[in-house]
Amino acid sequence: MIAAPGEPGEGWSRLSPRKLLLDPVKAVGQSIVPVVVALVGISQNPRYWPIILPIAIIGPVLFGVLPWLTTHYRLTETQIQVRKGILNKQTSTAPLDRVRSVDLEASLLHRVLGVQKVQVGTGVDDDRITLDALAAADAQALRTTLLHRRAVAAPAEEAQGHDAGQDGIVATAAPAEPAPTVLARIDWSWLRFAPFSLGRLVIVAGAVGLFSQFADNLPIWNQDTATSAWQWITQFALVLVAVVLLVGALVGWLVISVGGYVVQWWNFLLVREHGSLHLTSGLFTRRSITVEEAKVRGVELTEPVLMRGVGGAELATLATGVEDGVTTVLPPCPRGVAIRVGETVLDHAGPLTEPLVEHGPRAHRRAWFRQVRNCLDVVVVAAVAWWFLDFSIWWVVALAVAAVLLGAAAGEASYRHLGHRLSGDHLVAGSGVLARIRTVLETDGIIGWVVTQSWWQRRIGLADLTATTAAGKERVLVRDVRLDVAVALADSSTPGLLTDFLAPGVPASS
Numbered sequence: 001m002i003a004a005p006g007e008p009g010e011g012w013s014r015l016s017p018r019k020l021l022l023d024p025v026k027a028v029g030q031s032i033v034p035v036v037v038a039l040v041g042i043s044q045n046p047r048y049w050p051i052i053l054p055i056a057i058i059g060p061v062l063f064g065v066l067p068w069l070t071t072h073y074r075l076t077e078t079q080i081q082v083r084k085g086i087l088n089k090q091t092s093t094a095p096l097d098r099v100r101s102v103d104l105e106a107s108l109l110h111r112v113l114g115v116q117k118v119q120v121g122t123g124v125d126d127d128r129i130t131l132d133a134l135a136a137a138d139a140q141a142l143r144t145t146l147l148h149r150r151a152v153a154a155p156a157e158e159a160q161g162h163d164a165g166q167d168g169i170v171a172t173a174a175p176a177e178p179a180p181t182v183l184a185r186i187d188w189s190w191l192r193f194a195p196f197s198l199g200r201l202v203i204v205a206g207a208v209g210l211f212s213q214f215a216d217n218l219p220i221w222n223q224d225t226a227t228s229a230w231q232w233i234t235q236f237a238l239v240l241v242a243v244v245l246l247v248g249a250l251v252g253w254l255v256i257s258v259g260g261y262v263v264q265w266w267n268f269l270l271v272r273e274h275g276s277l278h279l280t281s282g283l284f285t286r287r288s289i290t291v292e293e294a295k296v297r298g299v300e301l302t303e304p305v306l307m308r309g310v311g312g313a314e315l316a317t318l319a320t321g322v323e324d325g326v327t328t329v330l331p332p333c334p335r336g337v338a339i340r341v342g343e344t345v346l347d348h349a350g351p352l353t354e355p356l357v358e359h360g361p362r363a364h365r366r367a368w369f370r371q372v373r374n375c376l377d378v379v380v381v382a383a384v385a386w387w388f389l390d391f392s393i394w395w396v397v398a399l400a401v402a403a404v405l406l407g408a409a410a411g412e413a414s415y416r417h418l419g420h421r422l423s424g425d426h427l428v429a430g431s432g433v434l435a436r437i438r439t440v441l442e443t444d445g446i447i448g449w450v451v452t453q454s455w456w457q458r459r460i461g462l463a464d465l466t467a468t469t470a471a472g473k474e475r476v477l478v479r480d481v482r483l484d485v486a487v488a489l490a491d492s493s494t495p496g497l498l499t500d501f502l503a504p505g506v507p508a509s510s
Contacts, residue, residue, distance in 0.1 A: 012072040012083070016135045018113045024064030025109060073131055075145065080120060082129050092129050098122045100295055100321035101276075102143040104288035106136070111286060118142060121322060147274040147290065180273035183341050184330060186265060186281075193312040193332035194261035195254055197304060265331040270341070277317065277345065279329055291327050295319045297445030297471035298426070299342045300326065301352050303335065305413075305434040313338040317345060318441065318472030325472045342440070351426045351440040356419025362460045363418060363480035368411035371433070375407035376400075410434070420478045420489060427467060427493050429478045441476045445469045449490045449498065453483070465490060 071084040080099070082092045101121035110116055115133035122128070134142065266283035277291045298318040307313065315330040315338040329345075330338055339352045346352075379400045386396050410433050417437070419430040427446065429439045450466040457463055457480070465478040465486040478486065491498045 011074045011076070013074060015068055015071055015073075015131060016115050016133055016138070017068070018115050018135070019068045019133050020065055022064075022109060022113055022115065022133055023067055024061045027061070027064040071131075075142070080129060080146065082131065094120055094122045094129055096146065096149045099146050100292050101290045102146050103290060104139055104143060104286075106282075106286040108284045115139075116286075116288075120146065143288075143290070144274075147276060180271040180278075182269070182271050183277070183344055184268075184270045184333075184337060186268040186331070187333075190331060190333045191258055191261060193307055193310065193334075194257040196306040196310055196312060197257065197261075197314075197332045198306065261331065268331060270329055272344075277329060279327075281331075289327065291317055291319050291322055291329070293345070295321050295471075296345060297469060298439065298441040298476075299345055299352075300440070300472070301338055301342055301438045302432075303436040307332060308436060311335050315342050318439070318445075318469075320445075320470045325474065346426065346440060346442075348424055348426060351421070351423040351428045352438060354421060354423055354428070356421050356428065356430045356438075357485075359415075359418055359420075359462075359479075359481050362462055362482075364415045366456070366460075366462065366480050367415035367418065368408060371411035371414060372404060372407035375403035375410075379403050418479060420481060422489060422492055427476065427489075429467075429476050431477065431479065439472075439476050441467060441469060441471070443493045445471050446494055449494070451483075451486055451490075467493070 066086065067084070070086050071082070073080070073082045075081075078097075079093045079095055084090055084092075099120055099122060101119075103119045103121070104116045105119070106116045110133060113133070114136050116136050116139040117130065117132040118134055118139050120129040120131075131139075131142075133139075263283045265281050268281040269279070271278050272293070275293055277293060277296070279287070279289045279291075281287055296317050296319045300316045300318060302314045302316070303312070304314075311334055312332050313335040314328065314332055316326050316328045318326060330341060342352050343349045379396065382396050382399050385391075386393060414433045417430050417432045421428040422443075423440075425443045427441045427443055429441075431437050431439070446467045446469055448468040450468060451463050452466070453463045461483055462480045463483045463486045465481055467476045467478075467490075468474065469476065478489070481489070487498065
């Protein structure tokens, strides 16, 4: 490969020249608020305008151009290397055999300019190599090359005779790969599950909070206006007003939930290729996420309480070497689709559908007690408020009755979701209160066990069994299981690991 003039050595390449348009626009967007504040501040003194305006225009452009001038990258036979910086030079390297993921992302501005951001993961969250931005074709070529070469890092002698590709991408001869297998693609009939996924309630809460911050300062919003508006509304039947507000809230929620679903999962496609799971989706910001299958240690099937009523579910993978460890690979979709894809990823049928082993009446009582106790904490707070604020005691009584009933219902649901199973070489754990969660972990991915007992658990012979792992959230919990069953389950999952810790005379499980 021939280096461009002014580059730091042979084989180095710059990012796409279109970055010269991308970064200035991003810099202007990031600096618009302080610039406007500065302009408002000096508006009373026009003599500073000839100084401030050039700085406000040239500054963002200059800071946007510098990253393109100072960033170079190259792909050698064993590493991908990135250099950046002006005064403080920084060189980031990643061995090709340590590449765990190659993610592509393109915001709306990226897509207009025909570029993409490439993020190369090496198994350490803080050690991701980012190239923003490469031409879309070059980003795809780099991703393909890295995914091919991470499995078989080519020796230096095999590199002779390889042709140089565009923008520093070395074309490497690779063994024939099977055609990509489509595991799932978007089906717009799945939109029916969007209103039953409450994840976007955060958006509503944020909007309400933002409005409450500024409502008092609006010229049309004051106490007199609010009082007049309420008096006008109460001229109508309160039942009718309640119905109108309820219908309006439902319509608003439908718009937010369905619109968010479309924006996030537009053109969703999940394929298996090059030994990896490759997910693409997004309307405005196009995401392309790669998860190496060799690092996938399990899956997690989640059925939120409302979605469960309409037969929906969500699926995520538990992997090592990826950011956060948990990667959502399916949008809210039919439970059958989630099970099919999950079993395909696991290459094993049964862990997501087989019945779990129940934990018995003692665990049942603990599930009830745990939830009722949490609800009684709310009653105690209400009683303290009643003592100081002197409102009717019947409000506290009604709250106590409602809390106990809700706690009992939550406790029953919690126990029904509780359970475990050893399905072949997979540990299965059931959990969740409102949402039903089934976590499946490969026994090969278990690196240790933790058995804990509270004072109450010791009295009734129960324990919490935790399988530690490097994947996902780094732990899988089997709650409130009998102590002897916990030891037997751990020994069956990882034969020999607990042999030295078993008390004499205690037989290992078969």
